[in-house]
Amino acid sequence: MMKRIAAAKAKGPRLELPISARPVLDPADVWVPEGYKVEVVAAGLSFPTGMGFADDGTLYILEGGSTWPTRPALPPRILQLTPDGTLDVFAVETQGGPRGVTYRDGSIYVSCKGGYHARIVKYDVATRERTVLIESIPSGGWHEPGGPVFSPHDGLMYFAHGSVSQNGVCLPFGFSVDLVKQPEAHDIPGADITLTGNNVSTSNPLMPFPYLTESGAFKPFGMPAEKGEVVKGELWCTTGLWRAKPDGSDVELLAWGLRNPYGLAFNEDGELYASDNGLEEKGARAIAGDPDRIWHIRNAKTAHGSVKTPDWYGFPELRADGVPVWDERCRPEKGKPAEQLIEQLPEWAGPPAYLEQPHSAMTQMDFCRSDFFGHRGELFVTEWGTYAPLNSPHEKDLDHGFRIVRVDVEKGTSEMFLCNKKPGAASHHQGGGIERPVDCKFHPDGKSLYVLDFGYSPVTKGYVMAYGHTGVLWKVTKE
Numbered sequence: 001m002m003k004r005i006a007a008a009k010a011k012g013p014r015l016e017l018p019i020s021a022r023p024v025l026d027p028a029d030v031w032v033p034e035g036y037k038v039e040v041v042a043a044g045l046s047f048p049t050g051m052g053f054a055d056d057g058t059l060y061i062l063e064g065g066s067t068w069p070t071r072p073a074l075p076p077r078i079l080q081l082t083p084d085g086t087l088d089v090f091a092v093e094t095q096g097g098p099r100g101v102t103y104r105d106g107s108i109y110v111s112c113k114g115g116y117h118a119r120i121v122k123y124d125v126a127t128r129e130r131t132v133l134i135e136s137i138p139s140g141g142w143h144e145p146g147g148p149v150f151s152p153h154d155g156l157m158y159f160a161h162g163s164v165s166q167n168g169v170c171l172p173f174g175f176s177v178d179l180v181k182q183p184e185a186h187d188i189p190g191a192d193i194t195l196t197g198n199n200v201s202t203s204n205p206l207m208p209f210p211y212l213t214e215s216g217a218f219k220p221f222g223m224p225a226e227k228g229e230v231v232k233g234e235l236w237c238t239t240g241l242w243r244a245k246p247d248g249s250d251v252e253l254l255a256w257g258l259r260n261p262y263g264l265a266f267n268e269d270g271e272l273y274a275s276d277n278g279l280e281e282k283g284a285r286a287i288a289g290d291p292d293r294i295w296h297i298r299n300a301k302t303a304h305g306s307v308k309t310p311d312w313y314g315f316p317e318l319r320a321d322g323v324p325v326w327d328e329r330c331r332p333e334k335g336k337p338a339e340q341l342i343e344q345l346p347e348w349a350g351p352p353a354y355l356e357q358p359h360s361a362m363t364q365m366d367f368c369r370s371d372f373f374g375h376r377g378e379l380f381v382t383e384w385g386t387y388a389p390l391n392s393p394h395e396k397d398l399d400h401g402f403r404i405v406r407v408d409v410e411k412g413t414s415e416m417f418l419c420n421k422k423p424g425a426a427s428h429h430q431g432g433g434i435e436r437p438v439d440c441k442f443h444p445d446g447k448s449l450y451v452l453d454f455g456y457s458p459v460t461k462g463y464v465m466a467y468g469h470t471g472v473l474w475k476v477t478k479e
Contacts, residue, residue: 013026013027013028013039013040014026014027014028014432015040015043017043017044019044019467019469019470021427021455021456021467021469021470022426022427022435022455022456022467022470024432025040025043025432025472026431026432026433027039027040027432027433027474028432029420029421029422029426029431029432029433030418030419030420030421030433030434030474031416031418031419031420031421032417032418032476033417035374035478035479036476036477036478036479037476037477037479038418038474038475038476039474039475039477040472040473040474040475041081041450041473041474041475042081042087042472042473043471043472043473044469044470044471045061045063045079045452045455045469045470045471045472045473046063046074046455046468046469046470046471047063047064047065047066047070047074047097047454047455047466047468047471048061048062048063048064048438048439048452048453048454048455048471048473049062049063049064049097049098049099049100049438049439049452049454050062050098050099050100050101050364050438050439050452051101051439051441051450051452051473052100052101052102052103052108052441053103053441053442053443053444053450054103054108054125054444055103055444056083056444057083057443057444057445058080058081058082058083058125059080059081059441059450060078060079060080060081060090060101060103060108061078061079061080061081061452061473062076062077062078062079062097062098062099062100062101062110063075063076063077063078063079063097063098063471064076064097064098064099064113065077065093065096065097065098066097067096067097067113070465070466070467070468071465071466071467071468072468074468075092075093076092076093076095076096076097076098076112077089077090077091077092077093077098078090078091078092078093078098078101078108078110078123081473090123090128091123091128091130093110093112093121095112095113095114095115095119096112096113096114096115096118096139097112097113098110098111098112099111099112099113099144099145099146099262100145100146100147100148100149100159100262100264100364102147102148102149102150103125104150104246106124106125106126107122107123107124107125108122108123108125109121109122109133109148109150109157109246110122110123110148111145111146111147111148111159112145113139113144113145114135114137114139114140115139115140115181115182116138116139116140116182116184116185117135117136117137117138117139117140118135118137118138118139118145118161119132119133119134119135119137120132120133120134120135120137120148120157120159120248121133133244133247133248134159134244134248134251136236137159137161137236137240138161138164138185138188138236138237138238139161139164139182139185140164140178140179140181140182140185141163141164141165141170141174141178141179141182141185141186141187141238142162142163142164142165142166142174142177142178142260143161143162143163143164143259143260143262144161144162144260144262145159145160145161145162145262146159146160146161146162146241146258146261146262146263146264146274146275147159147160147264148264149264149265149266149272150246150266151243151266151270151272151300152266152268152270153266153269153270153300153301154270154304155246156243156244156245156246156304157243157244157245157246157248158241158242158243158254158264158266158272158300159241159242159243159244159264160240160241160242160258160261160264160274161238161239161240161261162238162239162258162259162260162261162262163187163238163239163259163260163315163316164178164179164185164186164187164238165186165187165316166279166280166282166283167279167280167282167283167285167286167287167316167338168187168217168279168285168315168316168317168338168341169199169200169215169216169217169219169284169285169316169341170185170186170187170215170219170220170221171200171202171215171221171283171284171285172202172203172204172205172221172283173282173283174221179220179221180205183220183221184220185220186218186219186220186221186223187217187218187237187238187239187316188218188231188234188236188237188238189218189231189232189233189234189237189256190233190234190237190239190240190253190255190256190257190310190312191233191256191309191310191312191346192230192231192232192233193218193230193231193233193342193343193344193346194228194229194230194231194342194343194344195216195217195218195225195226195227195228195229195230195231195341195342195343196225196227196339196340196341196342196343197216197224197225197226197227197228197229198216198217198225198339198340198341199214199215199216199224199225200214200215200216200284200285200336201213201214201284202214202215202283202284204222206222216341217316217341217342218231225341228343233256235251235253237253237256238256239256239257239258239259239261239313239315240253240255240256240258240310241253241254241255241256241258241261241264241274241297242254243300243304250304250305252304252305252307253307253310254297254299254300254302254307254310254311255295255297255299255310255311255312255313255349256310256311256312256313257311257312257313257314257315257316257346257349258274258276258295258313258315259276259277259278259279259315259316260276260277261274261275261276261295262275262277262362262363262364263275263362263363263364263365263381263382265365265366265367265379266300266367267367267377267379267409268367268369268377270300270301271296271300271301271409272296272297272300272301273294273295273296273297273353273365273379273409274294274295274297275292275293275294275295275362275363275364275365275381276292276293276294276295276313276320276352276362277292277361277362278290278291278292278293278319278320278358278359279315279316279319279325280387280391280392281332281333281334281335281391281392281393281394282332282334282335282390282391282392283335283336284335284336285335285336285338285339286332286334286335286336286337286338287319287325287330287332287338288329288330288331288332288333289319289329289330289358290319290320290325290330290358291319291320291321291355291356291357291358292320292355292356292357292358292359292360292361292362292383293320293352293353293354293355293356293362294352294353294354294356294362294379294381294407294409295313295349295350295352295353296352296353296409297311298311298349299311311349312345312346312347312348312349313348313349313350314348314349314350316341317340317341317342317345318345318348318350320350320351320352320355321351321355322348322350322351324340325338326338326339326340332393333393333394334393352412353407353409353412354407354409354412354413354414355412356383356405356414357397357400357401358392358397358400359386359387359388359391359392359397359400359401360383360384360385360386360400360401361383361384361385361386361387361400361401362381362382362383362384362401363381363382363383363384363437363438363439364382364438364439364440364452365379365380365381365382365440366379366380366440366441366442366449367379367380368380368406368442368449369442369446370442370446370447371446372446372447372478373442373446373447373448373449373478374478375406378406378407378408378409379406379407379408379409380404380405380406380407380417380440380442380449381404381405381406381407381414381440382404382437382438382439382440382451382452383400383401383402383403383404383405383437384401384402384436384437384438384454385400385401385402385424385425385436385437386398386399386400386401386402386459387459387464388400388459389459389460389461390459390460390461390462390463390464398424399423399424402419402420402423402424402425402434402435402436402437403416403417403418403419403420403434403437404416404417404418404419404437404440404451405417418434418437418451418476419434420433420434421433425456427456427458434451434453434474435453435454435455435456435457435470435472436453436454436455436457437451437452437453437454438452438453438454439451439452440452447477447478448475448476448477448478449475449476450473450474450475450476451473451474451475451476452471452472452473452474453471453472453473453474454466454471455467455468455469455470455471455472456470
């Protein structure tokens with residue numbers, strides 16, 4: 001028998017929680033435009049990372065599991081919230097943790113972060129039979145899977161995955177967080193490249209201080225690159241975006257150079273957009289001023305099998321505004337300035353459809369298809385919120401994100417849609433509002449927007465932490 005999960009359900013606008021890390025929820029602390037209202041649907045979720053609706057209004061919610069520093073250690077799960085309000089465990093995943101979910105023809109398709117490899121799995125909703133469709137996606141490092149989503153243009157499945165390294169070279173901070181579990185993980189290009197041989201010298205956490213080591217681009221930590229060295233591009237690269245048939249066959253690489261393409265969304269015309277987070281001003285290859293962005297994935301409208309050379313979106317050599325990372329404009333206030341890693345840069349697929357403030361951490365998103373809700377055709381994007389001061393020394397970055405914006409992808413402009421009435425995460429000012437929004441999805445009836453809030457995740461100059469049982473599902477309704 002499946003056990004019902006322990007998650008608080010709201011009985012009024014304000015909800016008191018038995019959790020010291022997040023003791024109260026209060027929709028009155030959340031700002032939305034006039035004519036909309038906010039309410040709490042469920043609380044007590046643990047590290048929620050994504051969600052998706054079935055056609056009947058059943059909502060599948062992903063709990064990411066303990067794949068980053070967390071308190072306490074908790075399993076990666078898929079939850080099922082039925083239209084009558086019942087919230088149960090649908091399945092428990094076997095590796096890193098589920099990140100994205102979409103429903104299609106009686107099944108849900110789920111991306112799961114892994115050890116050395118990430119997966120796409122399929123669950124039959126009626127029988128709960130689980131099938132692994134793809135398990136070859138390079139993983140094991142800093143960033144996340146994106147998707148899967150299905151195109152209204154061709155019916156194919158689209159999915160992505162971010163980089164192993166933070167800024168193009170595997171370095172000690174990333175090693176201590178992720179790579180100590182997968183020490184041979186490294187970035188892989190999606191097309192043939194030639195390396196400059198510019199390596200990064202750092203301390204080695206595996207050896208007594210002050211033992212130093214050199215690491216090169218597209219190499220495991222501690223392995224240098226050589227000038228003129230050619231690294232062959234692979235179908236299963238890092239920073240890639242692929243498409244395949246719904247059964248996982250006939251995989252095609254459309255793009256690479258996407259640092260962290262966590263959010264994928266199709267508009268009603270079948271155009272694909274991907275969210276992406278900027279490079280960090282930290283460590284031995286620090287880059288200042290890289291904006292977060294929304295990319296238009298041009299190859300998504302091409303015929304399946306026709307892409308001979310995948311588009312390149314800039315990682316690890318260009319900021320989102322097209323500035324090379326070794327340019328004076330990218331010089332960091334702290335950390336070692338970046339040097340060029342790739343001798344002859346591929347043709348850039350930019351500029352982005354939309355540029356956002358650095359360190360906003362745009363995550364998952366959804367296009368509005370509802371005249372009733374308003375803003376049809378605009379892209380609603382969750383912004384998890386900054387990791388400053390961990391990854392930026394600038395005070396101006398401390399309140400970036402922690403909100404939902406609606407983006408006009410044709411004009412490259414945005415408007416605020418949801419945020420706390422006081423800047424930043426609710427815990428910063430002991431409020432009862434939003435902590436870290438990680439996903440937003442429109443209900444199939446078009447009358448409401450559901451917002452998934454990861455929960456309490458404080459950051460200092462030295463570490464980031466996340467606390468279980470602090471995640472929340474919110475609902476925004478047009479009055």
